[in-house]
Amino acid sequence: MNAEExxxxxxxxxxxxxxxxxxxxxxxxxxxxxxxxxGIRDAIEKEAEGCGKRCxxxxxxxxxxxxxxxxxxxxxxxxxxxxxxxxxxxxxxxxLGAEPVARLDPQLGSYFEGQHFRVLENVGHIDPExxxxxxxxxxxEALLKGLTExxxxxxxxxxxKSGLRGRGGGGxxxxxxxxxxxxxxxxxxxxxxxxxxxDPGAFMDRSVLESDPQRVIEGMTxxxxxxxxxxxxxxxxxxxxxxxxxxTVALREARRRGFLGYGIxxxxxxxxxxxxxxxxxxxxxxxxxLIASIEGKRGSPRPRPPYPAxxxxxxxPTLINNVETFANVAPIIRNGGEWFASMGxxxxxxxxxxxxxxxxxxxxxxxxxxxxxxxxxxxxxxGGVPDGRKFKAVQTGGPSGGCLPEEHLDLSISYDALISAGxxxxxxxxxxxxxxxxxxxxxxxxxxxxxxxxxxKCIPCRAGxxxxxxxxxxxxRGEATRRxxxxxxELCEVVGATSLCGLGQTAPNPVLSTLRYFRHEYLAHIDExxxxxxxxxxxxxxxxxxxxxxxxxxxxVHA
Amino acid sequence: xxxxxxxxLPSDDKRWRIVSGTMRKHGYxxxxxxxxxxxxxxxxxxxxxxxxRFVAQSLRVPLSQxxxxxxxYHFFSLKPPGxxxxxxxxxxxxxxxxxxxxxxxxxxxxxxxPGETTPDGEVSLxxxxxxxxCGRAPVALFDGELSAQMEPARLAQRLDDWRAQ
Ligand SMILES: Cc1cc2nc3c(=O)[nH]c(=O)nc-3n(C[C@H](O)[C@H](O)[C@H](O)COP(=O)(O)O)c2cc1C
Ligand code: SF4
Ligand code: FES
Numbered sequence: 001m002n003a004e005e006x007x008x009x010x011x012x013x014x015x016x017x018x019x020x021x022x023x024x025x026x027x028x029x030x031x032x033x034x035x036x037x038x039g040i041r042d043a044i045e046k047e048a049e050g051c052g053k054r055c056x057x058x059x060x061x062x063x064x065x066x067x068x069x070x071x072x073x074x075x076x077x078x079x080x081x082x083x084x085x086x087x088x089x090x091x092x093x094x095x096l097g098a099e100p101v102a103r104l105d106p107q108l109g110s111y112f113e114g115q116h117f118r119v120l121e122n123v124g125h126i127d128p129e130x131x132x133x134x135x136x137x138x139x140x141e142a143l144l145k146g147l148t149e150x151x152x153x154x155x156x157x158x159x160x161k162s163g164l165r166g167r168g169g170g171g172x173x174x175x176x177x178x179x180x181x182x183x184x185x186x187x188x189x190x191x192x193x194x195x196x197x198x199d200p201g202a203f204m205d206r207s208v209l210e211s212d213p214q215r216v217i218e219g220m221t222x223x224x225x226x227x228x229x230x231x232x233x234x235x236x237x238x239x240x241x242x243x244x245x246x247x248t249v250a251l252r253e254a255r256r257r258g259f260l261g262y263g264i265x266x267x268x269x270x271x272x273x274x275x276x277x278x279x280x281x282x283x284x285x286x287x288x289x290l291i292a293s294i295e296g297k298r299g300s301p302r303p304r305p306p307y308p309a310x311x312x313x314x315x316x317p318t319l320i321n322n323v324e325t326f327a328n329v330a331p332i333i334r335n336g337g338e339w340f341a342s343m344g345x346x347x348x349x350x351x352x353x354x355x356x357x358x359x360x361x362x363x364x365x366x367x368x369x370x371x372x373x374x375x376x377x378x379x380x381x382x383g384g385v386p387d388g389r390k391f392k393a394v395q396t397g398g399p400s401g402g403c404l405p406e407e408h409l410d411l412s413i414s415y416d417a418l419i420s421a422g423x424x425x426x427x428x429x430x431x432x433x434x435x436x437x438x439x440x441x442x443x444x445x446x447x448x449x450x451x452x453x454x455x456x457k458c459i460p461c462r463a464g465x466x467x468x469x470x471x472x473x474x475x476x477r478g479e480a481t482r483r484x485x486x487x488x489x490e491l492c493e494v495v496g497a498t499s500l501c502g503l504g505q506t507a508p509n510p511v512l513s514t515l516r517y518f519r520h521e522y523l524a525h526i527d528e529x530x531x532x533x534x535x536x537x538x539x540x541x542x543x544x545x546x547x548x549x550x551x552x553x554x555x556x557v558h559a
Numbered sequence: 560x561x562x563x564x565x566x567x568l569p570s571d572d573k574r575w576r577i578v579s580g581t582m583r584k585h586g587y588x589x590x591x592x593x594x595x596x597x598x599x600x601x602x603x604x605x606x607x608x609x610x611x612r613f614v615a616q617s618l619r620v621p622l623s624q625x626x627x628x629x630x631x632y633h634f635f636s637l638k639p640p641g642x643x644x645x646x647x648x649x650x651x652x653x654x655x656x657x658x659x660x661x662x663x664x665x666x667x668x669x670x671x672x673p674g675e676t677t678p679d680g681e682v683s684l685x686x687x688x689x690x691x692x693c694g695r696a697p698v699a700l701f702d703g704e705l706s707a708q709m710e711p712a713r714l715a716q717r718l719d720d721w722r723a724q
Pocket of ligand 3: 202
């Protein structure tokens with residue numbers, strides 16, 4: 001593969017496109033496919049053939065506003081339809097070149113206002129199973145440029161300059177990580193893409209893998225060149241069968257075109273990628289646990305250092321980045337680090353993809369520039385809380401994050417601002433809650449999650465999460481005292497400070513953030529035996545409640 | 560080349576050949592343990608003792624390690640599933656949209672708890688942490704098929720349909 005051939009592929013794909021007057025792009029993401037969008041596409045194709053219109057019915061990835069699905073995008077007019085049924089195919093085809101079908105307007109209001117597509121730029125426009133369509137939109141230009149015009153050090157320099165930080169949650173500077181792995185000496189190095197996406201309520205990585213898998217493959221290949229790796233793994237959770245299937249096809253296609261394999265782009269650089277399936281363990285998102293899982297073992301984290309950069313997969317130097325991190329790489333190499341850094345805040349550059357869900361009018365996948373306020377996202381893009389209810393909190397960062405109240409709605413999104421407010425960026429789940437949610441119950445929900453997902457290797461997390469869960473349950477039942485609350489706070493500190501891995505270290509966060517902003521709800525449960533949201537059944541305290549303590553109660557949990 | 564004796568297939572069930580195929584694809588490497596267990600789980604619906612023994616012996620992994628892996632990951636099941644499986648998402652987005660009420664409804668109708676199967680072997684109840692359709696929460700899966708924006712009444716209807724069959 002050289003520049004000329006790349007252009008030829010792109011030109012051929014363009015020519016193919018030129019054979020059609022219209023393109024009807026039908027979403028084939030998990031969400032729309034579950035509503036049989038494949039049947040809609042077939043119907044449109046058949047309909048177009050029947051009436052002799054030159055129309056291409058394309059399978060694409062997720063277009064974002066999942067709740068309005070199945071989604072259909074008509075090009076070149078750029079008309080978006082929502083809640084489409086197979087029976088609408090006739091009308092859609094008839095409307096090509098004429099007035100759009102008003103009935104199918106998805107009513108998205110200001111959903112796209114302020115959104116800026118970088119990671120999701122191809123989503124909804126290309127068939128994820130066709131590598132040539134990716135190339136036609138500038139795909140693999142960055143790889144070619146990197147391999148033939150830049151040294152590995154120059155690639156890393158651009159990534160560092162871009163200010164890109166890890167999108168998996170921690171926000172570690174990506175350039176610095178690459179540089180570290182590149183400097184470690186080793187005959188064999190690995191690149192791993194973390195597609196475990198354990199945060200329940202987040203689906204950014206799923207969407208990227210399903211809709212534009214080549215972008216992730218290109219990012220990984222550039223990374224491999226930069227650090228000197230010859231083998232890569234994409235670790236995907238088994239709950240995402242469609243993502244696995246699309247990736248499998250994408251890897252085959254990339255190999256066929258020579259973007260993976262031996263002598264990539266007519267250089268001496270070799271690299272290939274395998275898929276590894278997760279098996280339903282949240283802790284496997286943690287990098288050392290993920291590595292153990294790829295090695296075929298139980299996913300137990302181990303102490304760091306040594307970091308994977310020095311001793312990772314099978315003891316060799318390993319680079320591990322998140323799906324969205326890799327998806328940001330190709331545009332940086334194509335346009336330069338400065339281009340990337342021109343968007344965002346001082347220390348958080350570029351865009352971030354969020355999965356906007358919960359009690360909100362317009363749910364879906366959104367991509368916004370760093371620095372946008374929570375209010376703009378929740379009330380502008382998301383349209384606010386429906387059913388005349390009142391906004392109460394927004395949860396970011398998943399089980400490691402926190403809940404932010406109304407006072408923080410004008411917070412600009414950045415890694416540091418979210419942490420100082422007591423939450424964190426996380427991988428991009430953003431769950432909106434209204435006044436029907438009880439914040440103590442929410443804290444208990446996350447604690448239950450951490451308790452069941454704890455791998456059990458270290459005592460603070462294994463035993464501490466059970467105790468904290470019990471205390472939270474006691475508060476919910478209206479049986480707790482102020483002393484229990486003090487004990488809970490103390491446990492939060494101990495577990496956070498002494499746990500081995502990030503799961504235990506951050507498990508107290510949902511409790512701490514709700515204690516900070518919604519202490520009155522805790523106190524209502526404790527002092528007044530009342531749940532302000534009306535969720536918990538706070539019965540009268542049983543006799544001796546204060547004397548029982550929390551020990552024996554743990555047994556109940558395991559039963 | 561070193562000749563390694565591999566255990567015979569546990570039975571002449573064709574599905575064992577699929578399992579062997581996965582191991583062969585990975586060169587019978589020990590690292591392929593999880594991949595192989597995935598194949599067993601997807602072919603048979605669960606992992607029983609003969610299956611774990613067979614995989615452990617074939618890959619030369621201690622039985623204790625294989626068992627440890629099986630019990631560590633939630634995806635693997637040691638019990639055969641019922642004829643039908645109803646899986647309810649308990650991810651955060653679904654929880655906020657009331658999926659706990661769905662679980663309560665299913666428990667009430669089936670008289671079993673998540674992780675159990677009705678005594679007649681008809682329906683298994685399971686929970687999952689997010690299947691990625693959070694935008695249309697709450698979500699339930701009926702025999703693996705995703706159904707979003709679920710309500711207790713509709714869930715009850717689906718369970719009834721199974722029982723009517
Ligand atoms: C309990 C736990 C779960 C995690 N889950 C994920 C995950 O699902 N996806 C992810 O990309 N990173 C996850 N991480 C972070 C990874 O350990 C790692 O930092 C990340 O993949 C590095 O990539 P990045 O620098 O591109 O963010 C998790 C960390 C912890 C402690
Ligand atoms: S903190 Fe929890 S998940 Fe992490 S190693 Fe300890 S027990 Fe395992
Ligand atoms: S939380 Fe239920 S599908 Fe994501």
